[in-house]
Amino acid sequence: MKNIDHLSLDGRSLYMLRQIYELRSVTETARLLGVTQSSVSHSLDRLRGLLGDPLFIKVGRSMVPTERVEAMMDGIDQVLQGIEDLYSQSDFNPAQSKDRFSIICNDFEHDLLVPEIFKRLIQEAPNSSLRTHQRHVTQTSSQCNGLVDLELCPYPPQDAADLVISKICTDHQITYYDASVRDAPDTLEQFLEADHAILCLGHDEDTHIDRYLKARGLSRKVSYLGPNFSAAATLVRGSNMLATAPSRMANSIFRDFAWVKTPVPLDPIDFYMVWHVRNRHSPRHKWFRDLVKSVARTLPADLQSPSQ
Secondary structure, eight states: OOOOOGGGOOHHHHHHHHHHHHHSOHHHHHHHHTSOHHHHHHHHHHHHHHHTSOOEEEETTEEEEOHHHHHHHHHHHHHHHHHHHHHHTSOOOGGGOOOEEEEEEOHHHHHHHHHHHHHHHHHHOTTOEEEEEEOOTTSOOTTTTTSOSEEEESSOOSSOTTEEEEEEEEEOEEEEEOTTTSOOOOSHHHHHHSEEEEEOOSSOOOOHHHHHHHHTTOOOEEEEEESSHHHHHHHHTTSSOEEEEEGGGGGTTTTTOEEEEOSSOOOOEEEEEEEEGGGTTOHHHHHHHHHHHHHHHTOOOOOOSOOO
């Protein structure tokens, strides 16, 4: 076997090799890397000489990898990840950062946390920016495909070994109503007689309340199923309908509504921050996570009894 100067295998060349493997094209790799095709071809020829293998065979318009390249891919991925980890160990200075940070969430998490997160972000990293995305129940994990830094959610992903899940706050549900239209639903009977607006994120329309009632031979009338709490609040306003939602919404989405304790026993709702494990040691990402945790710690207490 030919002796190889291992130090001649630099990260840039290995990354190029990985792209040729993925794209099966020298031309597309050059376009992706922003260099000339001849530059990629020259680097590929250099690797062929170093490794003593053709690496790719041109078949038609496609570059087909050799068995040597197939065997190398896992090792190349590990080396590239190690290089990325070394780079991410560098210090992060928020005052000098021009980064865009990103969060995916629904309207409750947005209204509860994002305004203060943005305020703190601009104070500490004045040249940075923040983008938020609406969470859709059918979409795949945005952390896995690198679209966002963090997800804020009440139901963390299941079977996600590559995600880190951290609880940031807890709330409980209360029942909101428009006091200018109707009286408070003080009893279970009044609760069941009313029309209800609920949040429905997926195909399952049964909530914890409906399952509790069904187990006791009871039911309620659900007249509206909305994609978010803001939509439910819009429908309830000016009507005799009820909406059961987290208590801290009394300070945001349901600020114009009166509320009562829900006459059905409900477990507390935990809210989580979720991120990809690859960002665990990133100083930039850790700084942003700490900022979000700090904001969550300063949240006002959830409501325990109706205001007089």
